[in-house]
Amino acid sequence: MRCSACGNLESKVVDSRPSDDGTSVRRRRECLKCGNRFTTYERLIDTSFMVIKSDGSSEAYDRDKLMRGLLIACAKRPISPEQIESLVDDIESSLRSESKTDVYSKDLGSMIMSRLVKLDDVAYVRFASVYKHFNSVEEFAEALEELNR
Ligand SMILES: [Zn+2]
Incomplete structure (x- = not known):
């Protein structure tokens, strides 16, 4: 300073x-x-979280990257960029309130998906397919199951 x-x-x-x-x-x-x-x-910088990936490696949380992913998932859906912003804000403040310094990639994904599913089903499935890369049929089925809950 x-x-x-x-x-x-x-x-x-x-x-x-x-x-x-x-x-x-x-x-x-x-x-x-x-x-x-x-x-x-x-x-407070958003990159104060580390995201731990499934292979054990970690990277700094990147809000822009997350926003980009969500914007792609929500393309041509009735969701405004403001709604996406507030979804991300909500996740960040939730992590902050728990004083978290790191978060597992899959937990972060779940946090996003549990919020996205309330906004739009199509965006949810799109995001889930990108996020999880659908390594297996089971994963895809799981994502669909979430929708029906
Ligand atoms: Zn001085």
Whole structure:
């Protein structure tokens, strides 16, 4: 964080508190060079989650990637980009409320699908087919079963 007075990049945090909705942090900082105090509002970054894949490897959660996948699944369906945004927001805040730092890929998929199924059946099946890659007939059947619950 650049000092607002002298431009120095090094500062220390003297006070830190989350915003009311928990999506950002307000920090009072003190410049280590000139002692100027300034306030920053830092949005909690969405990449603070690690997604653990079925093969055990992990990658940083990528909101844009998830949004792209959902937009493809919802193409030409009566779902607005705003609805997709709020679905993703909902998942992120749910993970945050549990103070999760990592999430299993399949759990993330389930979270998405359980929300998507309420929005649109076709989008749900499309997303499920992409997400699960339908490695087996059983997986496909499972996804369809979810629909009938
Ligand atoms: Zn300074």
